[in-house]
Amino acid sequence: MIRAHKNVILINGSPKRTNVSMSGWLAAFAEQRLKGELLEVKLIRAQKSLLNDNMAHDFETLRDADALVFIFPLYVFCLPGLLMRYLEDFYDFLKTQYSDDESIDQRGIKIYAVVNAGFVEPEVNLEAVRVIRSFSEKIQANFRFGVLIGGGPMIPNTQNALFMKPTIRALDAAFLKIGEDIAGEGQSLPADLQISVNFPKKLYHFMGDHRWISSVKKNGLKKKDLYRRPYQTLR
Amino acid sequence: MKLYIISDKAFQTPLYKAIERAIRTYFSQKRFEITFEEIDQGDLDFCMGCFGCWTKKPGECVIPDKMGQINQTFMNSDGVIYLSPVVFGQFSANIKNAIDRWIPNALPFFETRTDGSTMHPPRYASYPKQLIIGYQMGMSEEDAQLFKDITEKHRTNVAVITVDDLDFDLSRLFDSIQFERIGGPL
Numbered sequence: 529m530i531r532a533h534k535n536v537i538l539i540n541g542s543p544k545r546t547n548v549s550m551s552g553w554l555a556a557f558a559e560q561r562l563k564g565e566l567l568e569v570k571l572i573r574a575q576k577s578l579l580n581d582n583m584a585h586d587f588e589t590l591r592d593a594d595a596l597v598f599i600f601p602l603y604v605f606c607l608p609g610l611l612m613r614y615l616e617d618f619y620d621f622l623k624t625q626y627s628d629d630e631s632i633d634q635r636g637i638k639i640y641a642v643v644n645a646g647f648v649e650p651e652v653n654l655e656a657v658r659v660i661r662s663f664s665e666k667i668q669a670n671f672r673f674g675v676l677i678g679g680g681p682m683i684p685n686t687q688n689a690l691f692m693k694p695t696i697r698a699l700d701a702a703f704l705k706i707g708e709d710i711a712g713e714g715q716s717l718p719a720d721l722q723i724s725v726n727f728p729k730k731l732y733h734f735m736g737d738h739r740w741i742s743s744v745k746k747n748g749l750k751k752k753d754l755y756r757r758p759y760q761t762l763r
Numbered sequence: 764m765k766l767y768i769i770s771d772k773a774f775q776t777p778l779y780k781a782i783e784r785a786i787r788t789y790f791s792q793k794r795f796e797i798t799f800e801e802i803d804q805g806d807l808d809f810c811m812g813c814f815g816c817w818t819k820k821p822g823e824c825v826i827p828d829k830m831g832q833i834n835q836t837f838m839n840s841d842g843v844i845y846l847s848p849v850v851f852g853q854f855s856a857n858i859k860n861a862i863d864r865w866i867p868n869a870l871p872f873f874e875t876r877t878d879g880s881t882m883h884p885p886r887y888a889s890y891p892k893q894l895i896i897g898y899q900m901g902m903s904e905e906d907a908q909l910f911k912d913i914t915e916k917h918r919t920n921v922a923v924i925t926v927d928d929l930d931f932d933l934s935r936l937f938d939s940i941q942f943e944r945i946g947g948p949l
Contacts, residue, residue, distance in 0.1 A: 759868075
């Protein structure tokens with residue numbers, strides 16, 4: 529059987545204003561793993577799209593795709609406000625620009641969520657994946673599965689360390705699975721994947737806490753300044 | 764007693780107006796001092812994940828907009844009600860911006876809770892009692908459950924309710940909640 533060529537859009541939903549983010553790293557990682565003979569892969573940064581007021585053009589690109597992969601950080605146990613704005617606007621765009629006959633369900637677009645958290649437990653991302661599933665249903669697209677990543681911020685800087693190899697292999701396998709699912713007929717629905725860093729939680733917390741102390745000192749403050757209570761005075 | 768209500772100006776539907784009326788009526792009768800905050804698109808910038816609120820200006824967001832005043836009013840209230848549209852089972856973008864940019868009020872450190880999950884410790888000894896009301900006419904059961912799970916599975920001392928039609932009565936719920944400051948984990 530000859531499989532058709534597919535267009536895949538990776539949407540980086542990080543609100544960071546720089547190019548450097550865990551979601552940006554994951555998007556580049558995904559692009560390397562997904563692009564090939566059968567899949568053409570394009571990257572869109574939601575933050576840049578909103579900032580440059582380039583949304584109508586980008587929304588057309590999303591609508592014309594065969595698959596959308598939303599890659600984003602967990603903010604307060606769900607999607608960042610910036611990505612919610614992007615999804616709300618995309619939903620409104622589809623509602624106002626296209627009639628029901630032209631709606632996305634005619635094309636069976638596939639949607640995936642790749643969510644990374646600063647906490648080590650990957651399952652903390654579950655509700656964010658469910659939000660992308662709900663969004664997919666509202667635009668009548670075909671939500672497939674999520675990849676839930678715990679301890680994400682640690683991965684880019686330690687990707688070549690021995691202890692990180694199982695995590696990198698798991699990420700490789702996850703994007704391979706996404707690629708196969710996009711290229712395939714999509715009969716069965718794969719389960720969500722959970723990936724965490726292979727690192728002791730207590731040590732992860734210790735290193736994280738130490739990082740805040742060294743960061744505040746780099747900014748000319750003292751450790752005790754971390755505990756300031758600027759809004760306490762009135763009560 | 765001070766009650767702070769944070770709502771989305773972009774989703775002022777008939778259902779929103781009915782809930783707002785019910786809140787005003789109930790809490791005025793209870794002699795609460797009510798402050799309403801209506802957040803519109805463009806009022807708040809997006810949290811940009813810079814962590815300046817933890818390492819540059821601890822306890823305060825570094826983005827110079829209305830959020831500094833919102834956090835100050837929040838921290839000096841006895842109760843806070845978020846009145847949020849339910850969009851794809853989550854908070855709307857405007858309300859989510861206010862929640863993302865609430866994190867200066869927590870400390871950056873990690874702590875392991877008794878159930879093994881991770882959370883940031885509180886910055887302050889006490890916080891206002893919080894209630895989140897999610898509204899949307901005819902919302903699906905899945906979206907209503909997701910809206911509750913986002914908070915109830917991960918937060919302590921924050922109550923959540925969803926309202927999906929105009930035939931509602933919130934007074935019994937309000938009766939059951941003590942809108943006063945509480946300590947403990949976030």
